[in-house]
Amino acid sequence: MNLRIGHGYDIHRTCPGRPLVLGGVTFVADFGLDGHSDADALTHALCDALLGAAGLPDIGHFFPNTDPAYKNADSQILLQRVIAALRERGWAPVNVDATLIAEKPKIAPRLAEMKAALAKSTGLPVDAIGLKATTNEGSDDIGRGLAIAAHAVALIRKI
Numbered sequence: 001m002n003l004r005i006g007h008g009y010d011i012h013r014t015c016p017g018r019p020l021v022l023g024g025v026t027f028v029a030d031f032g033l034d035g036h037s038d039a040d041a042l043t044h045a046l047c048d049a050l051l052g053a054a055g056l057p058d059i060g061h062f063f064p065n066t067d068p069a070y071k072n073a074d075s076q077i078l079l080q081r082v083i084a085a086l087r088e089r090g091w092a093p094v095n096v097d098a099t100l101i102a103e104k105p106k107i108a109p110r111l112a113e114m115k116a117a118l119a120k121s122t123g124l125p126v127d128a129i130g131l132k133a134t135t136n137e138g139s140d141d142i143g144r145g146l147a148i149a150a151h152a153v154a155l156i157r158k159i
């Protein structure tokens with residue numbers, strides 16, 4: 001089999017006093033996301049989708065949240081390392097697709113920047129990066145602005 005599919009999901013709580021980083025882009029917002037790294041939930045979901053496709057353990061296995069090396073880590077670096085781990089095992093990404101669930105801020109105006117950042121980190125062309133945003137229609141903690149979540153899928157091919 002030369003093609004594999006993977007799925008990833010991540011959620012981080014919002015908090016004051018931290019930058020809001022999503023898909024490698026920093027948003028102007030009065031809140032950020034809580035986490036050990038930069039807490040970029042979208043990029044973490046993408047990492048897990050890619051790792052899952054290759055049958056590898058999840059992001060926390062490769063970059064433990066107990067390791068000071070990853071304190072405030074740039075998740076684009078983690079994504080680059082995930083791509084390298086796949087390549088070492090003979091896999092390359094074909095395309096990825098993700099959905100960000102956030103009540104605010106408005107993501108759509110910055111989607112192109114986010115796709116460009118993720119294309120750079122994955123080595124994929126921009127048109128192989130799918131990215132959408134939706135609110136949670138006011139329901140549960142995401143709807144109340146207390147958290148931001150992301151779902152992602154990735155297709156990989158044997159090199």
Ligand SMILES: Nc1ccn([C@@H]2O[C@H](COP(=O)(O)O)[C@@H](O)[C@H]2O)c(=O)n1
Pocket residue numbers: 101102103104105106107108109133134135136137
């Ligand atoms: N944080 C968000 C959420 C949504 N969008 C855009 O708005 C459209 C409508 O959102 P619904 O939750 O009502 O589906 C959605 O299709 C996105 O284009 C956004 O930019 N940022």
Ligand SMILES: C[C@@]1(CO)OP(=O)(O)OP(=O)(O)OC[C@H]1O
Pocket residue numbers: 010034035036037038039040044059060061062063064065066067070073
């Ligand atoms: C990214 C890592 C890095 O330590 O930490 P967090 O920013 O806490 O993110 P999470 O998705 O909860 O866990 C994965 C960890 O690998």
